[in-house]
Amino acid sequence: MPYALASTRHAERVRGAIEGRIPAPSDSSRLVSSWQRSFERYQLDPGSVIGPRVLGAGELREIRDREESFLRASGQCLSRLHDMVREADYCVMLTDAHGVTIDYRIDRERRHDFKHAGLHMGSCWSESEEGTCGIATVLTDLAPITVHKTDHFRAAFTTLTCSAAPIFAPGGELIGVLDASAVQSPDNRESQRIVNQLVRQSATLIEDGYFLHRTAACWMLFGHQNRNYVEAQPEWLIAFDESGNVVAANRRARECVPGLDGPRHIDELFDSSHVQLRDVGRIEAIAALRLRATGAMLYARIRAPLGRSGPASAPRGTAAPVSHAYAPETDRSALGxxxxxxxxRVAGNARVAQRVAGKRLPILLLGETGAGKEVFARAIHESGARRNRPFVAVNCGALPESLIESELFGYAPGAFTGARRHGARGKIAMADGGTLFLDEIGDMPLALQTRLLRVLAEGEVLPLGGETPVRVNLDVICATHRDLAQMSAAGTFRDDLYYRLSGAVLALPPLRERHDIAMLIETVFAEEAQAAGRPLALDRALAARLAAFDWPGNLRQLRNAMRYACAVCDAALVDARHLSADLAARLPEDTLDSPASAALSAFSLTALPPADERERIAAALTAHRWHPNDAARALGISRATLYRRIAKYGIVAPHRR
Ligand SMILES: Nc1ncnc2c1ncn2[C@@H]1O[C@H](COP(=O)(O)OP(=O)(O)OP(=O)(O)O)[C@@H](O)[C@H]1O
Structure with a gap:
């Protein structure tokens, strides 16, 4: 059938089903509702044969950078799923929480066919733009689905079959969607059952991998109802802190353990205390636990926190003690x-953000470039009630003045020469229901400030060349490295806009002033080492020098430096030789000259051959009068590891002999 005729018939069929004249395509109420929304709310054309919107390379790179730990945690599962379905001509796509394709697996020789069908990197699959399709429906309903051929709303996609499943972050919020799509498949919808099942299982695997990555610093319970599966395939993952507060639980655990959707303490869940669990973790045994709520038995392996090292944690200033007395609900969210x-200052900002988020109060983030303003803005969005709605970021400083207006406000059909025939929705309208993040707001031209003020005051946006304003309901977070108060006093920034945007003003400290700089260095290094795919350790003298550096480019510079070092290092230990010449020349000299640091280099496990390990541990314990914290710090290992090694070598303290 000619393409145009087929698309007209499809459009007729969709309209007929929505108006109740002909039966719906399937008995799925989710598909029918999605068709209705696509038609009525988003006013999409079912006869349209235009492919999906595809992001430019720059915008896609930014999103991939932001999602780097999610991408890292999902890469292998994507390849494994693709290996299972490639023979049947499926590609595999991973999107972020807004439906943007951020990773995919595709057979090289079929690349052209998939691309022609719109299945490629950077393609955007929101329901408001593409109508009913696998990814969009999962984004809306947060449940797996198969959207088969003419189940799709737009004629452009009626040859595709897509099975998609949601992926949730440890806090329970949506983080992405996994999808397997074929360009051609049998007409029978039942043929998709197995693919649908594989996609669901892979989504759960990615979710658990990401969960373990994000909670590496916690104690972890790997549980299963059957003892034999505890090691092979644990189903329940529960992360808890040193004091026994549950920090996060995976989906299966939340489904099976009553009360895990609120703040909980390990001692309330099981008839064994968190102290007993930690002891089990130290000897790496399997524990039998009884659930207090139901009396059901569970078997679990307990794992100590990973990758904690001592002295690197506090080279600058003394950290204020953190209270972990009881993890509040929001501690489990993205702001956690x-x-x-x-x-x-960081913790205080997070507390304020947590309180004001979702209260229709604009938030203004101040901070130097690279200090993490956008990352923090996302965390605010993801920890609030609008977390499953769009987070739309606009960099007002990166766009030429002539483009910001249409980018932000959108334009009506034929608004100007070169405009798209159907017009375009602006970023403000795209953020409807979610959060609009305006980065570098200080760079916004004065004329546009006036228009923005109107949007904020009236909750309406008027597209360029349009006549009918569109109502919008959104949270606004702005960021700048400039002094907006001074700019508004000097008349270069509208003072009425400044007052409207600064509902809550949060100043993010530069990296050099942060008390947690050592921990950040460790975390960013661990993430980059994992991305490099090799076991790498950071030289402790270098860690101390990095912590004493001024970092004019803040966290962005730190991440790039660690990425570079991990990439060029061809040994197991990353040291100063692996830094870029520019950074190495600017770093302060060795700071490891304090007595504690001298002890550190004398005992460091990374510096001496493994054969001497028992002697080194005994010597460190003796030198530190058997204080485990001090000895572990001197050895550069965690306290849990120290205990394991003491047990391994049968070292006994003199007062216990
Ligand atoms: N809390 C964090 N932990 C680890 N890395 C972070 C954190 N915050 C930011 N980063 C890293 O720094 C990079 C820059 O962060 P972000 O874009 O949020 O900074 P920014 O203040 O908005 O920068 P700019 O002012 O230039 O827009 C991120 O891509 C990420 O790699």
Whole structure:
């Protein structure tokens, strides 16, 4: 059938089903509702044969950078799923929480066919733009689905079959969607059952991998109802802190353990205390636990926190003690890592953000370039009630003045020469229901400030060349490295806009002033080492020098430096030789000259051959009068590892002999 005729028939069929004149395509109420929304709310054309919107390379790179740990945690699962479905001509796509394709696996020789069908990197699959399709429907309903051929709303996609499943972050919020799509497949929808099942299983695997990555610093319970599966395939993952507060639980654990959707303490869940669990973790045994709520038995392996090292944690200033007495609900959200920061300013900002988020109060983030303003803005969005709605970022400083207006406000059909025939929705309208993040707001031209003020005051946006304003309901977070108060006093920034945007003003400290700088260095290094795919350790003298550096480019510079070092290092230990020449020349000299540091280099496990390990541990313990914390710090290992090694070598303290 000619393409145009087929698309007209499809459009007729969709309209007929929505108006109740002909039966719906399937008995799925989710598909029918999605068709209705696509038609009525988003006013999309079912006869349209235009492919999906595809992001430019720069915008895609930014999103991939932001999602780097998610991408890292999912890469292998994507390849494994593709290996299973490639023979049947499927490609595999991973999107972020807004439906942007950020990774995919595709057979090289079929690349052209998939690309022609719109299945490629950077393609955007929101329901408001593409109508009913696998990814969009999962984004809306947060449940797996198969959207088969003419189940799709737009004629452009009626040859595709797509099975998609949601992926949730440890805090329970959506982080992405996994999808397997074929360009051609049998007409029978049942043929998709197995692919649908494989996609669901792979989504759960990615979710658990990401969960373990994000909670590496916690104690971890790997559980299963059957003892034999505890090692092979644990189903329940529960992360808890040193004091026994549950920090996060995976989906299966939340489904099976009553009450895990709120703040909980390990001692309330099981008839064994968190102290007993930690002891089990030290000897790496399997524990039998009884659930207090139901009496059901569970078998679990307990793992100590990973990758904690001592002295590198506090080279600058003394960290304020953090209270972990009881993890509040929001500690488990995207703001959790900020709330738990040992830097009082970072934790204070997170507490304020947590309170004002979702209260229709604009937030203004101040801070130097690379200080993490956008990352923090995302965390605010993801920890609030609008977390499953769009987070739309606009960099007002990166766009030429002539483009910001249409980019932000959109334009009506034929608004100007070169405009798209159907017009375009602006970023403000795209953020409807979610959060609009305006980066470098200080660079916004004065004329546009006036228009923005109107949007904020009236909750309406008027597209360029349009006549009918569109109502929008959104949270606004702005960021700048400039002094907006001074700019508004000097008349270069509208003072009425400044007052409207600064509902809550949060100043993010530069990296050099942060008390948690050592921990950040460790975390960023661990992430980059993992991305490099090799076991790498950071030289402790270098860690101390990095912590004493001024970092004019803040966290962005730190991440690039660690990425570079991990890439060029061809040994197991990353040291100063692996830094870029520019950074190496600017770093302060060795700072490891304090008595504690001298002890550190004398005992460091990374510096001496492994054969001497028992002697070194015994010597460190003796030198530190058997204080485990001090000895572990001197050895550069965690306390849990020290205990394991003491047990391994049968070292006994003199007062116990
Ligand atoms: N809390 C964090 N932990 C680890 N890395 C971070 C953190 N915050 C930011 N980064 C790293 O720094 C990079 C820059 O962060 P971000 O874009 O949020 O900074 P920014 O202040 O918005 O910068 P700019 O002012 O230039 O727009 C991120 O891509 C990420 O790699």
């Amino acid at each position: 890592p900020f709330l738990r920061s040992t830097d009082a």
